[in-house]
Amino acid sequence: MAINELKNKKIHLIGVSGAEGSSLALFLIKLGCQNLIGHDFSNRAEFKKNYLLYHSEQSKDKSFQQINKIKKGLKVINYKNSYLKNIKDAEIIFAPYSWRRYPVNRPLKNLRKNQLFWHWYNLLLEYYQGALIGVTGTAGKGTTTGLIYSILKAAKKKVWLVGDSWQMMDFYQILTSGKPSFVVAELSNRALTFAEYSKKSPHLAVITNITKNHLDDHSGSFKKYIAAKKAIAKYQKPDDFLILNSLDFQTRQLKNFAKSKKIFYSAQSREKKLIKNKMIRGSHFTSDAAAAIKTAKILKISKTAIIKGLNGFKSRAGRMQFIKKFNKISFINDAASTRPEATMAAVKTFARGKVNLILEGYRHQPDKQQFLKLAKVINSCGVKNIAVSGRITKFLLPILQQTKARVFSTHNLAESVEKMCQNSRAGDFILLSPACESFGEFKDYRERMEKFNQIIKKISHGPKIKN
Template structure:
């Protein structure tokens, strides 16, 4: 496959979306000379932020609907990862023998540079960004893209063989790979917890999708795993690559781990930096740092540069992101916590009493562990609308947890402001999906921030 193969081909982009992937795909194929049609069930108004970025290109649109003819009378479908494989429109394409690809598959077919691939339930974006920040200290030609809201196809024209690609991948993107093989030189799996069961149906299917990331690696490659996460640790049995672990609990491993107040490397316990160099809140972020350090050591980055990068790194948007302090109450945006274990990790990051804004749409996840944790240190639980909130409330019926149900984010922030006391933390950490009430989790986070700014 080459870029020239797309010239004059009719290509249907299924799902423009608002995260950049659809825009990147549409622009890539239009500039390659293809006849591009973008179809999305969202309306023109909903998609305006993305449409504005494509106004200079000759692209046709079918918005607010999907039309059967756009899937039958075309040369290729480029599917957004958010579209389930069970879609009746994809079935129409298959019946008419129309090939279906994703932007990641096109990228993997065209990219000749070595890849560092990152996946996991939580911590993917932070770990990928940390690796980029650290490696950038010594590697000039390095690119970060993928599930981190940076379109892979938008970066393709700048990539040469001597570049290094840091690619974040979700379970949906990996599941959609089909016959396309991914062969990263280095793979990192941050952790695995039950998530996206509404899509994958079972935990086993979810793990199977995640495992695609290392299946084509060989003994010349590296697979970095979280030793302390049982579901991740046991994946080493399926691997052909060389294994490197990272851990907060175990010392005798080939990889980065913690020894007292320091981060060290390998069984020889080579000093890398003090734990305090990690400029991020929470134990879960220490794991992310260890994963990134393990990768950095494979690429022979000097310890002093690892330390500098860690100290300069700031939390990403929507991940335990400090917003402001009002009357000695600190407000944090953790909107990317879309499953229960992520909320538990956020709660463990603070010693102060917490006013927690949580809830939303359920993804067929188990909230029992979170319900138990909510009995410790949570002054008030404010629940946003959604079936996930209903599930949490039912689990807490017999517990002494003060709960307030609200109708929207503005009301949630106002109640949190009125109920908090000096020294408290107000934390948005939903543990649920954002669909139905918000455009996406970042829209949810922005609405939280705007409401806090208006206080």
């Protein structure tokens, strides 16, 4: 189907107040589509508020302009009480990758079997004419994606970064740019479940690692989760590249998977000497940098540009993000670390005996062995204090109390920050790295990230320091 054929299709868009849904709506409106129906499970009064929340990285004026364009360009928006109305009439349904997380979307499970069920990933697979670089992995995909983007920018290439569900994407500009250009896409296991509708893969695919995570999205099956990750390369051709972590057991098993050329990298690569950036600390982040370097070399990017891109890299919001320093105490926002493995990697990046850790949230069917591993890292890295809140508390407390750290059970994130401030010393780090999903106190990790930042801003005179 040619891109212009979309203009006359009956297209339904799920979640138009979100960054993914609004990006798609604005693209399809600009393309000239005439039969667009929006759906959003907020009510009419909440829609504007939710839109501002999900687009907090841009100005309110810009958001208001977009809201007006969306309301004018769509035939109708079906809000809470009429959500998914006439969805069976759709020829194409565009859904965000998180659609299956919400019970209200259960009717879509049957529709996706018989109708064209797309995500923005399908737009790139079907219509993007440049070089598509896809990055997935249980951990490290966000950092690796950002590093590749930074290197290509340093090489003065025309490049777009897509993938964060909170990030607006200008698909009209991307899809009309032509060659030569690049898109670097961060692809979750949920996004990759849409690959079957296009049966295509990126020219360059990177898999950083595969470990047990998000199994509730795949009926509790690790095998199905692995299959979702492998979908990034399933449809590659002989002139494509699959870039794999040689130190990860599951990615090593893919050496004969798909028709593409296999390229391996590791954190032990000699190329790590190129990294001078303090933001890329620890083996976990060095591994991500090695993946980015290998990708850049395949694209024939100069060594000068690679070094410039690596050392100019800045972490994305909620990913080992330095927020502020008060009275010689540094606050680090790593709210996007929703797994124990990611929190382990975060803790390891700091000097021994300097971390005050905040854990928070909820985990469906938590893996005790993974949290026991986290406890070992907490001990080996000399974590001083831990504050834990949320529905995970009852499960975590017995494990954390076996560590050498002082453990505080709190009622919420604000109280956790207060406890850590009261028990920190000059030179310490207060690290929010939850190791759990945010469902419970917050809608998602982004709301948790924003709340942490707001709490820090309210500390007008800095935390009390213990000498």
